[in-house]
Amino acid sequence: MRRGGLRVERLAVRGAAGPILHDVSFAVEPGGTFILLGESGSGKSLVLHALMGTLPPGLQATGRAFWGETELLALPPRQRRQLWGREIGLLPQEPWLALDPSMRAVEQVAEVHRFQHGARPAAARRLARLGLAAFGLGGHGGHYPHQLSGGMCQRVALATARAGQAGLFLADEPTKGLDAARVDEVALGLQAAAADGQTSVVVTHDLALAARLGGEAAVLLEGRLLERGPVAQLVSTPSHDYTRALVGALPVNWPDRAPPPPPGPAVMAGRGLAKSFGGRRLFDGLDLGIAAGQIVAVTGPSGCGKSTLGNMLLGLARPDRGEVRRQPGIAAHRFQKLYQDPPSSFAPHLAVGRGFADLARLHGTAFSAVPPILARLGLAETLLQRPPGQLSGGELQRLSLARSLLLRPVFLFADEPSSRLDPLAQRTVMQLLAELAAEEDLAVLLVTHDEAIAAKMASIRLRL
Amino acid sequence: MTGRLTARLAASRWIGAVLLAGVVGFALLGPWLIAADPHRQNLGNILAPIGGGDLLGTDQLGRSMLARLAAASRLSLALALAAVAGAAATGVLLGLLAANGGRLVERGLSLLADAVMALPSVLLVLLFASLGPGQFVFIYLGLASYQWVEYFRVTRVVASAELRRPHVEAARLNGFSRLYVARRFLLPVLAPVLGTLMVFNLATSIFTISALSVIGIGLRPPIAEWGTMTIELLPYYDEAPLHALLPTAMVAATVLALHLLAGRGAR
Known part of the structure; x- marks a missing residue:
């Protein structure tokens, strides 16, 4: 050499x-x-x-x-x-x-x-x-x-x-x-x-x-x-x-969150959840409850089933045993998810605003509800005219948050929402998520591989 | 370099479009513009030469070639279109069902598709054609009975990949229906592929319909069809070679037009 x-x-x-x-x-x-x-x-x-x-x-x-x-x-x-x-x-x-x-x-x-x-x-x-x-x-x-x-x-x-x-x-x-x-x-x-x-x-x-x-x-x-x-x-x-x-x-340099209020009844709860994948037991007898305004962080190495747990709570995956219970009397669309790869959570050929308009119409909401939400997340309204390919990961993740907020969510499963983002965009998205949990009384299940993020964000932590 | 290449591809598509427009125009307007009845015989004026009183001459029974070719164009195009539409509708519907339904549904439908593909397509057409020789409906069924498989496979593969993508899951969580997902997310992805497939299939159908007539198991004379006309005029090839070649030329022109239109420059 x-x-x-x-x-x-x-x-x-x-x-x-x-x-x-x-x-x-x-x-x-x-x-x-x-x-x-x-x-x-x-x-x-x-x-x-x-x-x-x-x-x-x-x-x-x-x-x-x-x-x-x-x-x-x-x-x-x-x-x-x-x-x-x-x-x-x-x-x-x-x-x-x-x-x-x-x-x-x-x-x-x-x-x-x-x-x-x-x-x-x-x-x-x-x-x-x-x-x-x-x-x-x-x-x-x-x-x-x-x-x-x-x-x-x-x-x-x-x-x-x-x-x-x-x-x-x-x-x-x-x-x-x-x-x-x-x-x-x-x-x-x-x-x-x-x-x-x-x-x-x-x-x-x-x-x-x-x-x-x-x-x-x-x-x-x-x-x-x-x-x-x-x-x-x-x-x-x-x-x-x-x-x-x-x-x-x-x-590690993020400001600490204000302590959350004492938790009320669980918006989303799982009891005795078990899941195996390919003959390997991911978890068994898992109990979990998330109350309004609370952030529960799940950490663990890749392949430990942390995303599966969130999908199970949303009904996207089926537990081998155990049951998932949502707070009764709340419409299904108020349980929402934030994705790991922001571009993939938008239809690639559709201007983002098109999806927002369809969503507002579907739920009988006026489109005028959209701009204040965008402003709250620090997004310019003109971004709506672009297809996802012309937006950055940070912008898309915030737009994805905006899309969920339009439905006045009570529960949000955030599946590694910042792992593909630049550090500054990551901080922005995570800070917004923490603020929204407090402002909107949102129950959040945060899945992350970063222990430092979990330590800063969560009121309850779960390691798989 | 690339610019010149796309220009050439675009040019070939233009030629295809113009050629096809000619055939379709002839089929649609012909029977309406041409006064002659395609079935009216005139035994005193058989095998009249091209360019005489009758524009394209007359056949062995003195029927107007022009009127017969126009009627044949209309018949072939309509029959092929119907077969392709039927096959596409069936295939896409079953493909969506397989992509959406459970494992058992997908397995069952895929097995059926594989079974159909395992048979030579000619055999299926022959089978249906023999049920009702010379009847439109059986030719239509024969063509559609194997053509649906291609649409089924393409739809199933594209749709099952597309439906697993996060943005579809997000839309479902947002409360959108399956219909919305199909219309907004699947259709834009499927349409260009299926469109190309349909144009190619149209060409194959037109060719198959006339080929079936030529071998005597498709439509029968006196119906004016490109294949039946060819087979009727072939014995008089020595006296009137151009007459016998005209229907075949129509088939060739139509198939060529469709291939140029949907060829490599399609997307």
Whole structure:
């Protein structure tokens, strides 16, 4: 492995519509870690693609980037491709799309040893198995990507990227959409890379991950570098407003909720609930009651049945045993749900406002009830004219809240409502949810994988 | 490059549309504009040449070719349309039922569809045609009896994937009916696929109807139909080759028009 430092000078990317990335400069020492922070659309992935030489057609990079003595941007494409895998490794976003679906995990890693390093087939497979074992995938070498969870695919991709022994390692949002336990594993993998002397650049919006990895960091906003410094310093004494907001968006820094009023009768209750899935018992004899104004948070690792529990309360899934009891005399449509993936909870071809109009008509409500709700959630009315594809995750999640509020809900099942959102959007959505629970006397079942969020939000906590 | 390609595809669709409009116009307006009765014989004027007193000549019994072709166009198009509409309605309805209903319903319907697909389609048509030789209703049933499977499969697959999506669940929780879900969410997704399928199916039906007549198990003379006309005129091919080819040319033109219309540029 070749060790070296990375020095980026005045890197800029421009497209047909004008510049997208302005004047980004930073340097990473040999074996150091550099973290690029920012929300989606801030241009942080573009930095990686510019370094790699994989910018989408129509985008041009200017400036200079020295990997050791080599100026990357000046190299002709052919010579740059020579560096891929050997000198520069990339862990792409959504790695399950980057893996070959028709190839077993161990083969994907072995390929690197075989073709990059010229190992014999048997030796390559042995090395690949060792590499997978290092990421806790020892028993999964024979599986195809579709048989693995998202987190496992992430680790296979990480093992593949690490197998290349590239001196410069670029990771694009390595923990996006993973639950806490998986984030841990990926973080350990990235730390192992640094311990090996790899120089890494990690792009993420997860400040907690940045703090764990340490090293230098920079904050990007709208294609500009706002500030730069050691991660610890950025987190403790942010100098820019946006960085301050980013730090404030960490769940541990959220303000504490006012203590809820003493609970009244349960709006929604489950008694003796049991569910097994694929021969595995998820829970048994579970009792649960949620009163008006209360937030009950359910946490647990992925696959523990926490979403199933919420679906059971709403009647979308059937318990093996036990019964669900709603407060009598309340219309069915006042029991509502908030979804994990906001875009998917709206019809893709329909302007959002169309759905709102249909909903108002269905329940005999005047459309004039909609604008005050939108205003309460900080949404512009013009957003209603757009289809979901043209709205951000945070906006859609708030619109989804608005849709539920139009029905004057008494119970809301929030199924990981912020796990796909940027930190700032996450904070906004969660804060609104807490406020609405108090204002509207809403009983909320909050399912989350983030213990810190559960601690801040819930009056009662349940771990599965 | 891409622009030029789409322009070419669009052009082929235009040609298809114009050609089809011609055939349909001929079928709809022909019997009304042409004074001649397609069944009236005139044995004193048989196999009259094209371009004479009768615009497209006369057949072996002295009947006006123009009038007969117009009547045949109307018949073929109407019969094919009816068969496709029947097949599509049945298939879509059963597909929705399978996607919506329980496991048992889906299994049962899929089994039925597989059983129909396992039989050669010609066999099914022959079976129905033999029940009532030369009767419209049995030809219609024969065509629809296997064509519904395609609609059923497409609808079932698309609908069951679509119905599992969160926005459908959200709509149901919001109190919307199944009908609303079908109209607002399913139809926009299904319509383009089913539309293409129907146009292709129309072409197949037209071809099958005339082919059945040619092999003598479909419609029978003296009914004016492209297949029956071909088979009646074939013995006189030596004297009047163009006469025998005209009905076939109509079939070819119609099928080509439909394929151009629904071809690769459809979406």
